[in-house]
Amino acid sequence: QVQLAESGGRLVQAGDSLRLSCAPSGRTFSTNDMGWFRQAPGNEREFLAAISWTGLNTYYGDSVKGRFTISKDNAKNTVDLQMTSLKTEDTATYYCAADPRKLLLHRYTDGMKYWGEGTLVTVSS
Numbered sequence: 001q002v003q004l005a006e007s008g009g010r011l012v013q014a015g016d017s018l019r020l021s022c023a024p025s026g027r028t029f030s031t032n033d034m035g036w037f038r039q040a041p042g043n044e045r046e047f048l049a050a051i052s053w054t055g056l057n058t059y060y061g062d063s064v065k066g067r068f069t070i071s072k073d074n075a076k077n078t079v080d081l082q083m084t085s086l087k088t089e090d091t092a093t094y095y096c097a098a099d100p101r102k103l104l105l106h107r108y109t110d111g112m113k114y115w116g117e118g119t120l121v122t123v124s125s
Contacts, residue, residue, distance in 0.1 A: 002028050002114040004096045009119030014088055020081040020119060021073075022096030028114075029072070033099050034079040035112050036070060038092035038121075045095075047109040051079060052102075059105035086123045093118040 003025040012018050022034065035050035047061045049070035058070055069082040079096065097112035 002026070002032075002098055004028070004098060004114060004116035006094065006096045006116045006119040009094060009121045011122045011124060012086055014086060014123055014125050016086050016123075017082070017084045018086060018121060020083070020094055020121070022079045022116060023077065024079070024098055028098050029077045029079070031100060032114075033102060033105065033108065033112070034072070035097045035099070035108050036081045036094060037097055037111075038094045040092040043092075045111070046092075049081060050105040050108045052105060057105060061109070083121075088123050088125050091121060091123045093120050
C-alpha cells in the first residue's frame with residue numbers, strides 16, 4: 001500500500017518562503033510520478049506541480065509557475081515543493097500525490113492515484 005507523508009506546513013507571513021516535503025513509502029519514490037496539489041476551504045482542489053518518476057521532467061500549474069519548484073531529493077527519498085513569495089491566497093492544505101501510470105505530466109492536473117493526508121500552510125498578511 002502506498003503511503004505519502006507530507007511535512008513542513010506552518011504559519012508564515014506574506015512574502016516568506018517555505019519548503020514542503022513528501023516522503024513516499026517503499027519503492028514509490030523511484031517508480032511513481034509525483035505531484036503536489038492544494039485545497040483551500042470552499043475551493044476545489046488545485047493542481048500545483050508534477051515531477052516524473054525519473055525526476056527529469058516537471059510541469060506546473062499557471063497559478064504557481066515561477067514561484068514554486070518541485071524537486072526530488074534522491075538522498076532523502078523525498079519530493080519537495082519549494083514555495084517563494086507566498087501570498088495570503090496560498091493558504092490551503094497541501095497534498096502530496098503519486099501515480100504509477102507514467103503519463104505525460106499535464107494529464108495529472110485532474111488528480112493522481114494515491115494521496116497523502118495533507119499539511120496546512122497558512123500565510124498571514
